[in-house]
Amino acid sequence: MAKQTRFLGPQWTIWQVLFCFVSFSFRPVSCQLQYSIPEELKKGSVVGNVAKDLGLNVKELVLRKFQIVSHATKQYFSIHLENGDLIVSERIDREALCGAKPNCLLNLEAVIENPLNFYTISVEIQDVNDNAPTFSKKYFEIGISESSVPGVHFPLGNAQDPDQGTNSIQSYSLSNNEYFRLKEQTATDEKTTTDGIKYPEIILKKSLDREKQSFYELILTALDGGNPQKSSTATVKIVVQDFNDNLPLFTQDTYHIRLHENAAIGSIVIQLNATDEDEGSNAQITYSFSHISESARQLFTIDSLHGNIKVIGKLNYEAIDAYVITVEAKDGGGHVAHCKVSIQVVDVNDNAPDITITTLSTSIPEDSPPGTVIALLNVRDLDSGINSEVACHISDTLAFQLIPSSSSYYKLVTASSMDRERNPFYNVTIQCMDNGSPPLSTNKTFQLNISDVNDNSPVFEKMNYIVYIGENNQPGTSIQSVRATDLDCDENGKISYSILNSNVEEIPVSSYISINSISGVIYAQRSFDYEQLREFQFQVMAKDSGSPPLSSNVTVRICIIDKNDNAPKILYPSPDTEESALFEFIPHSAEKGYLVTKVIAVDADSGHNAWLSYHLLQVADPTLFTIGQYTGEIRIGRDLPDMESLRQMLVVLVKDNGVPCLSSTVTLNLVVADNFQQIIPEIKRQPNNSPVTSNTTFYLVIAIAFISLVFIMTVLITVIYKCRKTNSTRSFDAFNRNVYPQFTLGCPSEISDTSLPFPFSYDVCVTLDSKQNEIAYLKPVQNVPTDNLIDTENTTAANDSTNIDFPTHNIDQSVYCKVLFFKQCILDGTFLGYETS
Incomplete structure (x- = not known):
């Protein structure tokens, strides 16, 4: 305990008492300070330095949210956060604040956070002489019987001074006169009741004579003991009456009453009864309040004839818990008696708990850990005793927890992890209920928003x-x-x-x-x-x-x-080939079903768009030739007519199965003859509106010539060797002959960048003697591998049908060889690697 004395302004004493208690369950520190100051201090007067007295760092007061909480109706004090001084912020009137209580204390609470500490500050308000004595009325009338003997006492109405101690009433004085006096101007000369209240009395100094003077007016003065001294006066009118020698008497000097604060208006508090032994008008007693505070006057009234004190207003224990009323009984002769009625207001449970949120976080991030403090609550009940005992709980005990920190403070913390996507906000309801009968409760609801953090992926x-x-x-x-x-x-x-x-x-x-x-x-x-x-x-x-x-x-x-955006492409016969190369030779001996040639086409599309069908678009005799709708094979439809030469021109249409369908056409010239010499005139009759050979034919001839030159040396060596062996004169001429050897060629693909993986053989036409118009047809190379061939069913028949010597009749030998070459590929079913069936 520390004791400290300070002198501020007009000298007053400040006592500081510091008690500290540590609660190990919740770890807040609770301390008590006590100061003593006089009332009526100016605003801004310094009571004491709370920060220094509590050992706090002044620089941390703002950061730690230091605050003063008062539960009085006015905030009489405030804290100066810059230096920690407790200063007066409202005028303090001790009499209005504490009334007649001997000790007047104002209790404050100091709260500081981080860490949370609580301090109780008691400020004792000392009395100063700021109130003059006052009489309950300015005019007193006393009737004194003329039969009164000198020395008789007549009590007067006393004055009241709300100040305490020496500042209260100390003495009375009476104006000078020859008939009346107060008792000696000392405490022993005045009547003092058991409760310490002094009542002045007038003493008759000599007998009165109503016929000489019927009344007297005197000045009664009440003096207090303050410095400077204050006083007040009242006029005392003394009426000389007929003889009345008995005073009213109450059964007791003080009546103690316990009255519940919920007493109904009109209910009787007490019925007073004063008696007077006189008779007649001198025994008729009237009752009145001799001294009553303004607040009590608003609540109580007295029946002047019967002495009943009744309730006329609403009592409030929390505002004033006790009333002291002085009642005067006056008989018909003017004699009065006084008694005191002390009314103690009994508390009932008429106040619900009051919840004050001193600190509140309206939003927390969803990743806040359990135990995060959301709010600091202060709960008080203005009732007393068991009626002020309060218990609090929250509506959502799964997400939050309410932890008591002291007798009146609670911490609201999170009890689990938050998830904004599940609950973006919480309506937290705190209910506090007292232990009164019946119990009263208060609910406080606030919304806590959960702020988002980026914890969810798209x-x-x-x-x-x-x-x-x-x-x-x-x-x-x-x-x-x-x-x-x-x-x-x-x-x-x-x-x-x-x-x-x-x-x-x-x-x-x-x-x-x-x-x-x-x-x-x-x-x-x-x-x-x-x-x-x-x-x-x-x-x-x-x-x-x-x-x-x-x-x-x-x-x-x-x-x-896929869309049908590619027309069929005819691979054979190639539309780019010159017309002389599109002749097909048909022997007269061909019968019905004879395979003349095969049209080959491909489509770059797929699915239905690539399903091709073949049709004869233009044909002179529809019955003479047929074409396979899905194979493209052109065959003889009936036996050939008996004629030396028959020339037919066919236009073949190839179309796909797309919507809309796309198509291509190719023209074929078919010649029926017994030998090759018969078709020469037909070929020569073809119009030659274009150069002798196209670029394609030109490149093909060069390629064949180049390949032929590669083999010609081998052929010449072989011929020379045979000529020496047979000594034939024809062997010498063999060196001047154009010989075309047989070789293997891979058919190029129209849809691939490389040749097909399999070879096929074809027969090369050569002239053994340039002077002769005969063309010798060399036999195919034997043992050509056919494992990779797609269709070899017609190979033998094709070879048999083409191994015939024909006279040249001055026809271009390269053209003729090319015709036989393509025909052989078609009949073999190996052209371009596509199966012809």
Whole structure:
């Protein structure tokens, strides 16, 4: 305990008493300070330095939220946070605050946080002489019988002074006169009751004579003991009456009453009864309040005839818990008697608990750990005793916990982890109930918002996306929309889309597609071609705008749908070949069903769009030739007519199965003859409106010539060797002959960059003597591997039908050889690697 004395302004004493208690269960520190100051101090007067007396750092007062809490109706004190002084903020009137209580204390609470400490500050208010004595009325009338003998005492109304001790009433004085006097001007000369109240009395000094003087007016003065001394006066009128020698008497000097604060208006507090032994008018007693406070006058009244004191207002224990009333009984002769009525107000449970939130967090992040302090509550009940005992609980005990910190303070903390996506806010209700009968309760509800943190990644609506788009689309067309959702809000839930870098056949995927970063709409950057690219896939990333950002990926697969955008391409006979090369030779001996040739076509499309069918578009005699609708084989439909030469021109239409369908045509010239010499005039009759050979024929002839030169040396050596061995004169001429050896050639593919993987043999036509018009047909090379051939059923028949010597009749030998070469490929079913059946 520390004791300290200070002198501030007008000298007064400040006592400081410091008691500290430590609660080990909740760890707040509770201390008590006591100061003593006089009343009526000016605003701003310093009571004491609380920070210094409590050992607190002044610089931490603001940071630690130091505050003074008073439960009085006015805030009489405040704290100066810059220096820690406790200063007076309202005028303090001890009499209005504490009334007649001998000790007047104001209790304050000092609260400081981080860590949480509580301090109790008691300020004793000392009395100063700021009130003059007052009489209950300014005019007193006393009737004195003329028969009164000198020395008789007549009590007067006493004065009241709300000050205490020496500042209260100390003496009375009476104006000078020859008939009356007060008792000696000392305490022993005045009548003092058991409760310490002094009542002045007039003493008759000599007998009165009503006929000489019927009344007297005297001045009664009440003096207090203050410095400077204060006083007040009242007029005492003495009326000389007929003889009345008995005073009214009460049964007791003081009446003690216990009255519940919920007493009904009109109920009787007490019925007073004073008696007078006189008779007649001198025995008729009237009752009145001799001294009553203004607050009590608003609550009580007295029946002047019967002495009943009744309740006329609403009592409030919390405002004033006791009343002292002086009652005067006056008989018909003017004699009075006094008694005191002490009314003690009994508390009833008429006040619900009061909940004050001193500190409140209206929002906390969802990642706040359990035990986070949300609010600091102060709970008080103005009732007393068991009626003021309060218990509090909260509505949501799973998410929050209410922890008592002291007798009147509670901490509201989180009991579990928060999840904004599950509960974005909580309506927290705190209910406090007292132990009165019946109990009263108070609810306090406030909303706690849970602020978002970025703890959820974007989630796509689908695990993966498969998109089908027709080829030949317009660039910039939207082909798909991907969408992801994020349970977070604001920036944490704002999603942007992007395509992860990857390649499609060594080409960046960004050259194929793009995505709107906000809407997630995917656009085609180019027109797709099913024949070049049938499908590809890539990944789309959805990323939120949180810090740090979270993302997720989804795979998008683009499938190109084929459209019928490619017409059939005829591989054989090639439309680019000169017309003289499109002749097909048919012997007269051919019968019905004879395979004349085969039209081969391909379509770059797929599925139904690539299903080809063959039709004869133009034919002179529809019954003479037939064509396989799905094979393209042209056969003789009936026996050939008996004629030397028959020339037919066929136009073959090849169309696919698309919608709409696309088609191509090729023209074939068919010649029926017994030998090759018969078809020469037909060939020569062909109009020659174009150069002798096309570029293709030119390159083919050069290639064949180049290959022939490679083999010619071998052939010449072989011929020379045979000529020496047979000594034939013809061997010498063999060196001047143009010999075309047999060789193997891989048929080029129209849809591939390389030759087919299998070889086939064909017969090379040569002239053994340039002077002769005969063409010798060399036999095919034997033992040619045919494992890889697609269709070899007609190989033998084709060889048999073509191993015939024909006269040249001055025809271009290279052209003729080319005709036989293509025909052999067709009949073998090995041209370009496609099966002809």
